[in-house]
Amino acid sequence: KQEVTQIPAALSVPEGENLVLNCSFTDSAIYNLQWFRQDPGKGLTSLLLIQSSQREQTSGRLNASLDKSSGRSTLYIAASQPGDSATYLCAVNSGGSNYKLTFGKGTLLTVNP
Amino acid sequence: EAQVTQNPRYLITVTGKKLTVTCSQNMNHEYMSWYRQDPGLGLRQIYYSMNVEVTDKGDVPEGYKVSRKEKRNFPLILESPSPNQTSLYFCASSRARYGTYEQYFGPGTRLTVT
Numbered sequence: 001k002q003e004v005t006q007i008p009a010a011l012s013v014p015e016g017e018n019l020v021l022n023c024s025f026t027d028s029a030i031y032n033l034q035w036f037r038q039d040p041g042k043g044l045t046s047l048l049l050i051q052s053s054q055r056e057q058t059s060g061r062l063n064a065s066l067d068k069s070s071g072r073s074t075l076y077i078a079a080s081q082p083g084d085s086a087t088y089l090c091a092v093n094s095g096g097s098n099y100k101l102t103f104g105k106g107t108l109l110t111v112n113p
Numbered sequence: 114e115a116q117v118t119q120n121p122r123y124l125i126t127v128t129g130k131k132l133t134v135t136c137s138q139n140m141n142h143e144y145m146s147w148y149r150q151d152p153g154l155g156l157r158q159i160y161y162s163m164n165v166e167v168t169d170k171g172d173v174p175e176g177y178k179v180s181r182k183e184k185r186n187f188p189l190i191l192e193s194p195s196p197n198q199t200s201l202y203f204c205a206s207s208r209a210r211y212g213t214y215e216q217y218f219g220p221g222t223r224l225t226v227t
Binding site for chain 2: 031034036041043045089091099100101103104106
């Protein structure tokens, strides 16, 4: 059974810092991995999708890496801003018959002005 | 604009009163799915559908029903809601080909059952 862990559970940084969020998964047989952002009480916004054959993806100030063999992914946020404050969720798609995403519990990021 | 929509966004109801949460996508996606999100438990899959008239149970299907009569719509039905179904519900969709496509989520429906 796939399990996804995100560390740390919460992170508080001053504006302008570069930061890294971590995600680990137990079963390396994955199709892809998605990073999402969730604002309080709101929906999930997809940030980046990394296919199992890829090592990294970039979008603006965000860079996500994937090391499938070690079961790890990182989300790097450059020059953080207060608007980046949200919960970041990592989700793994292990394929199978249901395309189910297995989610981590998230990292609550607070960027202080 | 490509999107997944859910209605209602907020719902307060009483135990046993049947309700339906609608989900619609305008991206011609084959795959649709429902999740619930609870504090400390994260997001868990309730039901999914690979195409019209093809549905199956996820991890937590008890107390829920779904139907997929049209490609764009995937309603979630609670025939006799109970307080333990109080949760934040999300609908998702994607193309269905080896599960390699990005999944798009709706804005969520916050359900309270008293």
